[in-house]
Amino acid sequence: MTTPTMPTEAPDGPLTTVFPGPALDPALVTDLEGLGVPVSTDGDERAAQGRDWWPLTIGWIHEGRLPALAGAVVRPRHVNDVSAVMAAASRHHVPVTPQGGRSGVVGGAVPSTGGIALDLTSLNAVLEIDEVSGTVRVQAGCFGPELEQALNARGFTCGHFPQSFELATVGGWLACRGAGQFSNRYGKIEDIVRGLTVVLADGSIVETGGRGPRQAVGPDLTQLFVGAEGTLGVIVEATLVIRALPAHSERATYSFDSVAEGLDACRRIIQRGAFPAVLRLYDVAESQRNFSIDRCALIVLDEGDPALVAVTMGIVAAECAAAVRESDDHVATWLAHRNDVSALGPLWQKGFVVDTIEVAGPWSTLVPIHDAVTSALRALPETLVASVHQSHAYADGACLYFTFVGRPEKDPESYYRAAWDAASRAVLNGGGALSHHHGVGRNRARFVPDALGSGYDVLTRIKSALDPDAVCNPGVLSLGGAPW
Numbered sequence: 001m002t003t004p005t006m007p008t009e010a011p012d013g014p015l016t017t018v019f020p021g022p023a024l025d026p027a028l029v030t031d032l033e034g035l036g037v038p039v040s041t042d043g044d045e046r047a048a049q050g051r052d053w054w055p056l057t058i059g060w061i062h063e064g065r066l067p068a069l070a071g072a073v074v075r076p077r078h079v080n081d082v083s084a085v086m087a088a089a090s091r092h093h094v095p096v097t098p099q100g101g102r103s104g105v106v107g108g109a110v111p112s113t114g115g116i117a118l119d120l121t122s123l124n125a126v127l128e129i130d131e132v133s134g135t136v137r138v139q140a141g142c143f144g145p146e147l148e149q150a151l152n153a154r155g156f157t158c159g160h161f162p163q164s165f166e167l168a169t170v171g172g173w174l175a176c177r178g179a180g181q182f183s184n185r186y187g188k189i190e191d192i193v194r195g196l197t198v199v200l201a202d203g204s205i206v207e208t209g210g211r212g213p214r215q216a217v218g219p220d221l222t223q224l225f226v227g228a229e230g231t232l233g234v235i236v237e238a239t240l241v242i243r244a245l246p247a248h249s250e251r252a253t254y255s256f257d258s259v260a261e262g263l264d265a266c267r268r269i270i271q272r273g274a275f276p277a278v279l280r281l282y283d284v285a286e287s288q289r290n291f292s293i294d295r296c297a298l299i300v301l302d303e304g305d306p307a308l309v310a311v312t313m314g315i316v317a318a319e320c321a322a323a324v325r326e327s328d329d330h331v332a333t334w335l336a337h338r339n340d341v342s343a344l345g346p347l348w349q350k351g352f353v354v355d356t357i358e359v360a361g362p363w364s365t366l367v368p369i370h371d372a373v374t375s376a377l378r379a380l381p382e383t384l385v386a387s388v389h390q391s392h393a394y395a396d397g398a399c400l401y402f403t404f405v406g407r408p409e410k411d412p413e414s415y416y417r418a419a420w421d422a423a424s425r426a427v428l429n430g431g432g433a434l435s436h437h438h439g440v441g442r443n444r445a446r447f448v449p450d451a452l453g454s455g456y457d458v459l460t461r462i463k464s465a466l467d468p469d470a471v472c473n474p475g476v477l478s479l480g481g482a483p484w
Ligand SMILES: Cc1cc2nc3c(=O)[nH]c(=O)nc-3n(C[C@H](O)[C@H](O)[C@H](O)COP(=O)(O)OP(=O)(O)OC[C@H]3O[C@@H](n4cnc5c(N)ncnc54)[C@H](O)[C@@H]3O)c2cc1C
Pocket: 052, 053, 097, 098, 099, 100, 101, 102, 103, 104, 105, 107, 108, 109, 120, 140, 141, 161, 162, 163, 164, 167, 168, 169, 170, 171, 172, 173, 174, 175, 176, 177, 178, 179, 180, 181, 229, 230, 231, 233, 234, 235, 236, 341, 437, 438, 439, 441, 473, 476
């Protein structure tokens, strides 16, 4: 079984806790032990489960500040354990933080309200592969490599390859509404999922979807839980679409004078109906950093049936006819480094404040949003770098993925908050979406009422109906508790 990897270790010596959380009612632990559910109140285990990959918490840990301490760590072995935990937590009014790989970068798996850290990584079985229909049923705690190994052995792939592929679980992909790097071809997780099994706050086990490619029987309940970040229930199983392993792939690299020109080429390619698996455009700073190209690099890769790939790459070449053709070796460079996550921890340890902000918007807004966000970040005196790439494209818009680096003299947290405030305001004012695939977690919760507008009221009513005692990950998504 995969063990979650964390970006930095806590220093030796006494640690303080940023969100200490209230003490856990011992009667709850007794209840769970009575049911035979594996529960631990060991200090080291609670400390280990008190964090995720939220970059701000890397800074805290480096300073000897643990993000949070749950009252207990519970590791369910099967779905009925999850049901027992949720029912007991509701009876005792104790919050539950579902945890997969804890690779989330917005603090959603940090048990900042104490209570139970529900580690789902023991629920990791690949249950059933239907080769004729092209689906797999898998438990939520299964990590990416374990799922792919099982599928590859039968000639299939799920096609969902986030940069955190080795760090994240199926449940986390779904809970955060994630996107893989090849998603233009395979779809985002909401396109890949066909059905779910979810345990609700009261312990009831519900199934959604699972009856083929779609149904017109009321609203899609599966999608209610996709992106809910553990605030509406715990995902325990999923049915996902799988595809035959690709027989063929082609690569190309181009470069443009400006982000605007590159974005326009991406738009034309996609709007002609060509969806190369990878179509990533980098600004000059990121092109220099990643490929030593002093212009805006466009990395293209497609895979699948040779006839489809040839047509797709032909459309790409036609729409990039005015661009500079660069060496296709740059795609190999990208492939070799795309899952390298080693830089983040050391940068924070050296006193830099670093994070990424992925947003989405319609094509007509992307250049203004790009300009507004980079200007807002650069207006902060501590900012050293504000750069961007386009990572996922659609017929009507795309994801812009910003990176900022700052070096505050003191108080990294104030600068961090100011950077997120400035960038998020610029995105929302520009007509963009707050998050494209990392989700909201705790870090972005304060922006949710603005980001959802009148829809926020609908979401809070759904929350009250499904989780009246607010035990499901309170505070995340600005639901059931105060945002950070
Ligand atoms: C270096 C790096 C690169 C990344 N690249 C990408 C990327 O390319 N694409 C992308 O989409 N994301 C990316 N991420 C973000 C992160 O990996 C994803 O959000 C991932 O889907 C989280 O999965 P996890 O299992 O680690 O979830 P966790 O971090 O454990 O949890 C995330 C949230 O989901 C909830 N949750 C987890 N499991 C369940 C469950 N079974 N039921 C209900 N709620 C649950 C948690 O409570 C929390 O709110 C990246 C992260 C890192 C550190």
